[in-house]
Amino acid sequence: MAPHPLGSPTVQVTREMKQPFPRASDHQVTCAVSAPPSPALTPRDCAEAEAGGCRGPPRKLRARRGGRSRPKNELALSKQRRSRRKKANDRERNRMHNLNSALDALRGVLPTFPDDAKLTKIETLRFAHNYIWALTQTLRIADHSFYGLEPPALSYGELGSPDGGSAGDWGSLYSPASQAGSLSPAASLEERPGLRVAASPACQCPGAQAFADFL
DNA sequence: TAGGCCATCTGGTCCT
DNA sequence: AGGACCAGATGGCCTA
Numbered sequence: 001m002a003p004h005p006l007g008s009p010t011v012q013v014t015r016e017m018k019q020p021f022p023r024a025s026d027h028q029v030t031c032a033v034s035a036p037p038s039p040a041l042t043p044r045d046c047a048e049a050e051a052g053g054c055r056g057p058p059r060k061l062r063a064r065r066g067g068r069s070r071p072k073n074e075l076a077l078s079k080q081r082r083s084r085r086k087k088a089n090d091r092e093r094n095r096m097h098n099l100n101s102a103l104d105a106l107r108g109v110l111p112t113f114p115d116d117a118k119l120t121k122i123e124t125l126r127f128a129h130n131y132i133w134a135l136t137q138t139l140r141i142a143d144h145s146f147y148g149l150e151p152p153a154l155s156y157g158e159l160g161s162p163d164g165g166s167a168g169d170w171g172s173l174y175s176p177a178s179q180a181g182s183l184s185p186a187a188s189l190e191e192r193p194g195l196r197v198a199a200s201p202a203c204q205c206p207g208a209q210a211f212a213d214f215l
Numbered sequence: 216t217a218g219g220c221c222a223t224c225t226g227g228t229c230c231t
Numbered sequence: 232a233g234g235a236c237c238a239g240a241t242g243g244c245c246t247a
Contacts, residue, residue, distance in 0.1 A: 084233085089224060091234070096222075120220065 107124050110131060119127060 085225075088234080092225085093223070095235075
């Protein structure tokens with residue numbers, strides 16, 4: 001898939017565009033209260049009910065009960081519901097955009113070539129995880145050589161999963177040792193020929209050199 | 216054409 | 232009550 005840049009304007013496809021007819025559930029919600037349980041109410045039934053054309057207390061009686069008439073209430077209620085839903089949709093969209101922005105920022109600090117295909121979301125997360133793990137190991141090696149100690153044995157088996165913990169949720173996704181299909185820094189790039197990790201002039205990511213050395 | 220990825224909508228749940 | 236978060240559903244786009 002040709003990744004669409006995140007900043008590109010997203011086409012707002014409303015429910016109305018996708019689904020020419022209102023969802024049954026929506027209709028049921030608005031109709032259920034205002035009309036007696038009758039089989040298969042149509043929007044027209046609802047409209048009639050709202051206009052007082054349906055069975056139910058006559059106008060006079062309704063008015064006598066005081067306050068606003070019920071149909072009007074239902075109308076207002078459904079309007080309010082729609083408005084709330086719309087606001088919630090906006091927030092949700094916004095939230096997902098923020099999430100994607102964060103993901104983009106993460107992509108930005110991962111060592112790939114600028115013209116490489118964009119990492120997918122899951123690839124980005126897995127790659128970042130293993131990248132951090134690799135950098136950690138690099139620091140470890142550097143520390144040991146600085147203090148004149150023997151470098152630690154860098155076997156995945158000894159080190160466990162990249163997060164340093166048990167092979168829990170993260171490990172199940174990409175323990176470098178066990179997950180052949182995982183996005184370990186090297187493996188992930190073999191999986192996607194378009195993507196490479198290297199310390200090259202084209203790659204302007206912090207830690208890329210150390211990372212490449214480590215590899 | 217099938218499958219992968221994605222954006223969006225939606226209803227439910229939890230929290231403030 | 233309203234917002235944040237989540238997961239399921241749906242449909243569009245793209246590639247092998």
